[in-house]
Amino acid sequence: MKRRALMSVSDKSGILEFARELVKMDVEILSTGGTRKHLEDNGVPTTAVDEVTGFPEILGGRVKTLHPLIHGGLLAKHDDSEHQQQMSDNGIAPIEFVCVNLYPFRETIAKPDVTVDDAIENIDIGGPTMLRSAAKNHAYVTVIVDSGDYEAVLAELREQQTTSPELRRKLAAKVFRHTAAYDAYISNYLTELTDEQYPEQLTLTYELSQALRYGENPHQKAAFYKSALGSDFSIAHATQLHGKELSYNNIQDANAALQIIKEFTMPASVAVKHMNPCGVGIGATLSESFKKAYEADSTSIFGGIVALNREVDLETAQQLSQIFLEIVIAPSFTEDALAELGKKKNIRLLTVPFETKRRDKWNTVTVEGGLLVQEPDTFGYGDADIRVVTERQPTEQELEALKLGWSVVKHVKSNAIVVCDESMTLGVGAGQMNRVGAAAIALEQAADKAQGAAMASDAFFPMADTVEAAAKAGIKAIIQPGGSKKDQESIDAANAHGIAMVFTGVRHFKH
């Protein structure tokens, strides 16, 4: 009896060469409508699946391979006498190779104008069914869902006329990963059309972006996975133009820098270290903004990650190349800027699409044994109900500084305090276990520049000590959520020192 292979593929790349090789090995090719036409048109002899089943393809292709003569051939154990008897009683012949890839559901739903009908028609039923049958029976059947595996299968067949159990198991495991991911896209798409907010099961799917040299530390193994339908204004969608491979910590820092740069519409530069901003500057030009981000903390920026929100020009590139930076990320680089920065072997230069089409709907973070899911903190200064609570109103300039401080403090690990003027940060106190400690760090860094500057706090002041420390350093305006039982003590202290204080009513913890 001739060995048989079943081919039914939406993505036809590589299928001709694979089929030709199998035919040379005297394998009979069974195939469905479009696949068969492609093979026959290119001179590969095939047998139609409906010839095998004696049943036509119906319902516009919804039923083509869903038939016992196909699935019997895929699921029968070749060394089980009962199975063999039933096969012969029912005229079923074994199928040894299955080569299937699925209707492009993910690509279909990624289209901006997709209709629900279109999405539903692209849910493949017969394909996953064949893949699952063949993968379950991988003791006997070789199943290929990825055209990248055609060659590995052919290599073993050339060598030993059959595939090894190890390869068959690997391919079967890949099939179940693939169908699980395929179903995750479908279930997520349909769930989004319902009012279900927290489904009883959450099936997320990510694709390997790259294996990393190591994790947070060199003794930890690590890899980076990306979400195919997630935000495209993302480090996961960056194009690297120059430099060494990104590391685990680079990816985290670059992500932090991108979240901050998203806050600004005017030319802005953000320098990040250990996922906290060490310098943020805005200006009339990109180069001016970078100068400010650098001056904000010219010590910490060393070895930092810089994100900029305009095309990097030669002038800015020359400034950037004065210091050691791990990464520069921007929407684009002019040719001469790229040449300038490219002189540095180790700097990583990345572009990301700033014109974002998709944003993540949820942020997730793992805890041991679980996953926390929340909406991203998209609440900005413009959304806040700014309320002046002191006798003195902030000046226009102070309001600009408060706006900058509030936009940055949201991205600083709590407890967080930012001291700034209207165009740059002057001091950042991050990740302290008490608020007055964070203020002390920010104020110490700002030093003399704190005179007349503004201060932003990610959460309310539980007592008046932070306002007192701010007043002592010369701070003239404060922005904070408010909401403490002791707000009045902080307001009284601000009034006593002539500080203008505004409440936003919204907190920006970042743990």
Ligand SMILES: NC(=O)c1ncn([C@@H]2O[C@H](COP(=O)(O)O)[C@@H](O)[C@H]2O)c1NC=O
């Ligand atoms: N309905 C079925 O019985 C069925 N059998 C195979 N398919 C899919 O049809 C596609 C190939 O179709 P064609 O050979 O007609 O181009 C493959 O992606 C395959 O997964 C089917 N389609 C959808 O469910």
